[in-house]
Amino acid sequence: MDATTLHSIGELSRRTGLPVRTIRFYSDSGVVAPTTRSPAGYRLYDHDALLRLELLRTLRELGMDLAVIRRVLDRELSVAEVAAAHADALDVQIQVLQLRRSVLRVAAGRGSDPEETTLMHRLTRLSGDERRRMIDEFVTGTFGAADAEPAAAAMVRAAAPDLPRDPSGEQVAAWVELVGLMGDEDFRARMRRTAVHRAGGHVLDIESRAGEELMELTRQKAAEAMKSGIDPLGDRAASVVDDLVHRFAEVFERTPDAEFRDWMAQSFEEAHDPGVDRYWRLVWIVNGWQVVPDLIPVYPWLVRALRATGTGGRGEPGSPANG
Structure with a gap:
C-alpha cells in the first residue's frame, strides 16, 4: 500500500477498530480531517490520517483527553x-486508590460503623503537609510553644509518624488511633511527663537504689517473659514476678507483701506509661519500622504483672508457694 492510497471511513473503522460514528466525530472536530471527498x-482519508487516528486511539486508551491529544497530533x-505528565497523574490516582483499598479493608476487618469509616477516610486523605501540621500542633501543644522541654520535643519530632504512600x-488503623491519642489532652500530659524523663536520661529512684546488677536481671527476665508470650495477668507470670x-x-529491707508490690509498680510506672508506650508502638507500625525486641519497653509488662500478683488471687504474695 503506498502513501497515496485513500481510505473510506468504513475502511478506517475496520483498520483501527473504532466505530464509524467515533471517527466521524473526530473528523467533524477537525482532529482527523478527511484528505478529500469522493x-x-x-x-476519504490518506495514510497519514490513518496513522494519526491510530495514535489518537492509543492516547485515548491511555487516558489522555482530546484537547491534549490534539496538541500532540499538531506537534505542539x-x-x-x-506521557510523563500522565504517568505522574496516574501515580497520584494509584496512590488514592491504594489508600481507599486500605481503608475499606480495615473497615471490613473491624466491622466499622459509618462514623469510624468516615473518620478513617478523612484522616487518610490528609496531605503530607496537613499531617505534618497536625504533628507540629501535637508537639507544640504537648511541650509548649517555646519548646520548654526542647530535648523531649526534639525526640518526639524525630520519630514523628509518617503515613506511607501505599499504607x-x-x-x-494505627494512624487513625494515633490521631485520636494526639488529640487527647490527658494523653498529652502523660506524654509530656514520660518524654521529659526519657529525653533527659533520668534514672528512676528505684533503679539507682536497686543497683545495676539487679536492674539488668529485672530487664532480662521481663524481656524473656515478653518474648515467650507470657501474659502478665496469667499464672505463668507469677514465678517471674x-x-x-x-x-x-531484700535490697530495700522490706517485706515482699502486696503493699511492697504496689510500691514497686508505682515506682516503675513513673517513666513508662502504658498509653505512651502504645503511642510509640503505633509510630513503629505507621512508619514501617522493624520492631527491635531490645527496644520494647519491659516496665509496662512488669507493672501489670506486679499489680496482678499483688491482689492475692494467686496465693499470698511472699508465701513459699510463690517464692
Missing part, C-alpha cells in the same frame, strides 16, 4: 512530554 461526497507537544490496613519481688525486698 465524487459522491464521501470522506511531544508524546514523551504528555497497609494495619498502618491505616515473685522471684524479682523477693530480690527487691
